[in-house]
Amino acid sequence: MNPAIDFLNIFLPFTYIxxxxxxxxxxxxxxxxxxxxxxxxxxxxxxxHIIYLILRTAEFNHPPITNVFEIxxxxxxxxxxxxxxxxxxxxxxxxxPFIIIISIIFQIISTLFIEDLIEVKEILRSNLLGSxxxxxxxxxxxxxxxxxxxxxxxxxxxxxxxxxxxIIFDRLPSLEVLETMSFYSAVIGFVMLTFAIIIGIxxxxxxxxxxxxxxPKLIGTLLVWILYGVGIITKxxxxxxxxxxxxxxxxxxxxxxxxxxxxxxxxQSFHSFY
Amino acid sequence: MNLLSLSISHHTxxxxxxxxxxxxxxxxxTFIEGVxxxxxxxxxxxSTCNRTEIYGLPANESINHSAIQNFVLTMKPAPAAxxxxxxxxxxxxxxxxxxxxxxxxxxxxxxxxxxxHQVKDSIHLAEEMKFTGFLTQKLxxxxxxxxxxxxxxxxxxxxxxxxxxxxxxxxxKIFSNxxxxxxxxxxxxxxxxxxxxxxxxxxxGRLAITNRTLEKGQRLAESLQARIIPFENFKSQLHEFDIIxxxxxxxxxxxxxxxxxSAMKKRxxxxxxxxxxxxxxxxxxxxxxIDYVFYHDIDSLNIIVEQNLAKRRDQIPxxxxxxxxxxxxxxxxxxxxxxxxxxxxxxxxxxxxxxEEFEKNKNKFSIADQEKLEIVTKRIINKILHQPTxxxxxxxxxxxxxxxxAAKVGIIREIFGIDNSKAEKEK
Numbered sequence: 001m002n003p004a005i006d007f008l009n010i011f012l013p014f015t016y017i018x019x020x021x022x023x024x025x026x027x028x029x030x031x032x033x034x035x036x037x038x039x040x041x042x043x044x045x046x047x048x049h050i051i052y053l054i055l056r057t058a059e060f061n062h063p064p065i066t067n068v069f070e071i072x073x074x075x076x077x078x079x080x081x082x083x084x085x086x087x088x089x090x091x092x093x094x095x096x097p098f099i100i101i102i103s104i105i106f107q108i109i110s111t112l113f114i115e116d117l118i119e120v121k122e123i124l125r126s127n128l129l130g131s132x133x134x135x136x137x138x139x140x141x142x143x144x145x146x147x148x149x150x151x152x153x154x155x156x157x158x159x160x161x162x163x164x165x166x167i168i169f170d171r172l173p174s175l176e177v178l179e180t181m182s183f184y185s186a187v188i189g190f191v192m193l194t195f196a197i198i199i200g201i202x203x204x205x206x207x208x209x210x211x212x213x214x215x216p217k218l219i220g221t222l223l224v225w226i227l228y229g230v231g232i233i234t235k236x237x238x239x240x241x242x243x244x245x246x247x248x249x250x251x252x253x254x255x256x257x258x259x260x261x262x263x264x265x266x267x268q269s270f271h272s273f274y
Numbered sequence: 275m276n277l278l279s280l281s282i283s284h285h286t287x288x289x290x291x292x293x294x295x296x297x298x299x300x301x302x303x304t305f306i307e308g309v310x311x312x313x314x315x316x317x318x319x320x321s322t323c324n325r326t327e328i329y330g331l332p333a334n335e336s337i338n339h340s341a342i343q344n345f346v347l348t349m350k351p352a353p354a355a356x357x358x359x360x361x362x363x364x365x366x367x368x369x370x371x372x373x374x375x376x377x378x379x380x381x382x383x384x385x386x387x388x389x390x391h392q393v394k395d396s397i398h399l400a401e402e403m404k405f406t407g408f409l410t411q412k413l414x415x416x417x418x419x420x421x422x423x424x425x426x427x428x429x430x431x432x433x434x435x436x437x438x439x440x441x442x443x444x445x446x447k448i449f450s451n452x453x454x455x456x457x458x459x460x461x462x463x464x465x466x467x468x469x470x471x472x473x474x475x476x477x478x479g480r481l482a483i484t485n486r487t488l489e490k491g492q493r494l495a496e497s498l499q500a501r502i503i504p505f506e507n508f509k510s511q512l513h514e515f516d517i518i519x520x521x522x523x524x525x526x527x528x529x530x531x532x533x534x535x536s537a538m539k540k541r542x543x544x545x546x547x548x549x550x551x552x553x554x555x556x557x558x559x560x561x562x563x564i565d566y567v568f569y570h571d572i573d574s575l576n577i578i579v580e581q582n583l584a585k586r587r588d589q590i591p592x593x594x595x596x597x598x599x600x601x602x603x604x605x606x607x608x609x610x611x612x613x614x615x616x617x618x619x620x621x622x623x624x625x626x627x628x629x630e631e632f633e634k635n636k637n638k639f640s641i642a643d644q645e646k647l648e649i650v651t652k653r654i655i656n657k658i659l660h661q662p663t664x665x666x667x668x669x670x671x672x673x674x675x676x677x678x679x680a681a682k683v684g685i686i687r688e689i690f691g692i693d694n695s696k697a698e699k700e701k
Contacts, residue, residue, distance in 0.1 A: 030429070163577060169447060
């Protein structure tokens with residue numbers, strides 16, 4: 001038991017919620033009041049989170065990627081961190097609340113169910129596992145952000161079509177920007193998932209005697225990967241665009257979530273460690 | 275401050291009368307030449323399509339609003355003009371009116387920042403005509419500062435408040451970079467021209483114009499460096515355009531849903547924004563049912579305009595706060611120009627200089643000489659200040675005009691740097 005880790009575990013959802021509130025308030029009020037301070041808030045939240053992750057790694061002698069709730073906290077961090085980088089690069093600051101809320105959900109679930117695991121299977125201390133999980137996590141963060149921007153695209157598309165010029169119309173960036181951000185996030189997600197799958201296919205048969213290509217998680221991930229691959233290729237060659245690609249991205253995200261939930265909590269798989 | 279102001283605007287007069295009393299730049303020059311020295315010692319004339327405003331310091335005490343009004347009506351006869359068509363302001367209210375005008379809160383289109391530039395141009399014209407003086411220059415500087423603050427510190431000028439600009443704002447919600455887009459403007463009337471100009475200002479990649487009367491279209495195309503498409507051919511090229519703005523006076527539809535669908539097929543359903551600003555409409559409104567077609571008519575654009583106007587109206591209290599701050603600063607400065615406090619400030623200012631120099635140098639003298647030095651330096655200062663003090667006191671005697679006195683006092687304060695040294699001390 002480390003009181004600092006326990007404190008940060010409880011404290012983190014509150015920091016994410018506070019950051020969300022400031023981003024949301026700014027979104028509703030027109031993005032002028034906390035235009036810089038909200039970014040500072042997000043930075044401090046991410047800093048707190050990274051300290052928490054380092055403390056956990058040091059205390060339990062393994063990176064926090066050995067079970068689904070540890071992965072959820074890393075995922076919460078990855079999503080907000082990816083958004084932070086995206087905000088810095090594009091200076092589009094109005095979409096924060098829609099991304100940070102996803103981190104809040106993952107972090108709350110993690111905070112509630114995470115346990116202090118000191119004893120983990122030797123297999124979970126492998127470096128290859130680290131690369132496999134890390135690339136998968138960045139991949140999932142990419143497709144999550146892609147889905148969020150996709151959803152925002154669909155909402156704005158509908159609002160403009162229906163002549164509704166409310167807060168969404170005022171505050172969101174243009175449809176073209178939302179589509180581009182969704183597409184680029186999906187490409188990053190797809191590339192990282194490809195790495196995760198390649199490392200997995202090389203390493204898993206050696207590491208797990210009961211490895212099977214019929215594993216539900218493997219099939220689920222492969223389906224998600226194929227879906228994104230098709231979406232990206234068709235968009236790249238100009239066959240599909242706009243809503244069609246966006247819907248593909250959102251569908252891929254839903255499938256990825258379902259696959260994770262089913263394989264971790266329901267199906268018997270070598271991929272379930274919890 | 276004896277500032278007089280006469281205003282005729284959309285609040286007080288119909289458009290015909292505003293047009294009749296509108297002064298071109300040349301007429302403003304003639305007006306200034308006519309009133310300078312006779313009615314006003316210094317002042318300003320602003321004339322736009324929605325208002326004509328005259329501000330000035332009266333040349334003598336007998337000059338009032340009626341005298342100015344009569345001069346205006348002699349120069350620009352308008353039989354329909356009645357006294358209720360003119361608003362009169364005096365002193366603080368006149369300055370406040372100028373600040374309200376420059377910030378756009380008195381405009382027909384609230385927050386219209388074009389008025390800011392128009393007032394600035396009018397001030398430059400007054401300066402050119404040597405119609406500004408010490409007091410009005412300070413007032414106009416304060417007015418420009420107020421206008422600038424209103425634009426930068428509030429959202430009074432934000433959002434589109436005209437249909438043509440709302441059309442462009444809508445386009446920007448769909449496309450991120452207009453320099454890579456192509457636009458077609460159908461029509462060459464005033465509305466079409468304004469919309470086309472807005473697109474050019476937004477650096478549209480390629481602009482084309484089509485119009486039933488080719489010559490008229492050509493003229494507009496040339497002025498905007500756009501391509502002209504003969505009206506008979508434009509439908510076959512429709513698929514090339516990302517943005518179509520239509521503003522013709524046609525009685526019937528000029529583009530049907532099927533024609534747009536066929537253009538969309540040719541462009542592989544890439545986004546197309548269609549804004550129909552014409553009344554009656556030029557483009558079949560059912561086009562909005564086609565995927566990736568963003569069709570908007572004048573009614574939907576008016577929704578944007580109304581929303582933006584409402585937001586601007588919400589900003590008025592914030593602008594009024596800025597106006598009140600700037601008015602307070604200006605009148606605080608103005609009241610500092612009274613004679614008695616100025617004599618005291620001037621004497622204090624010179625005494626401080628004397629004391630500073632005395633303290634710096636006294637050690638170079640023996641104790642006995644230091645006393646003499648103090649007496650001598652005091653005597654020099656008193657002699658220097660004797661004449662300015664007498665002249666300042668004279669200003670308060672007889673029938674001296676207050677604004678003239680204030681101006682003279684102001685100049686004295688400025689050349690001796692009295693306010694600067696006071697401010698430095700306070701720091």
